[in-house]
Amino acid sequence: MTGIGYLLHGSHEETQRLMSEHAEGELRGYTRWRVSRHLVKCDMCRALYRSFLEALAALRKLGRAEPPPKPEIADSVVARIRESEGEAGS
Ligand SMILES: [Zn+2]
Numbered sequence: 001m002t003g004i005g006y007l008l009h010g011s012h013e014e015t016q017r018l019m020s021e022h023a024e025g026e027l028r029g030y031t032r033w034r035v036s037r038h039l040v041k042c043d044m045c046r047a048l049y050r051s052f053l054e055a056l057a058a059l060r061k062l063g064r065a066e067p068p069p070k071p072e073i074a075d076s077v078v079a080r081i082r083e084s085e086g087e088a089g090s
Pocket residue numbers: 011012013015038042044045046
């Protein structure tokens with residue numbers, strides 16, 4: 001579907017493709033605005049984006065902590081990711 005809907009809200013495909021650039025703050029102007037707007041409107045892409053950000057943050061923390069000063073830090077990151085995924089376990 002082309003037209004005003006796409007211009008205003010983008011698409012799942014575009015949003016997911018640009019997610020990493022959006023997270024890095026590399027998007028500019030209209031594209032950035034459209035991705036943000038899509039994320040506001042779209043539960044599916046917002047959930048994906050949120051887990052993407054958490055994974056990114058976890059990777060960065062792990063990357064910086066080289067060697068990890070405390071193994072518990074990595075464990076708590078993993079625990080936080082699991083928590084935010086809403087997995088109750090069983
Ligand atoms: Zn979407």
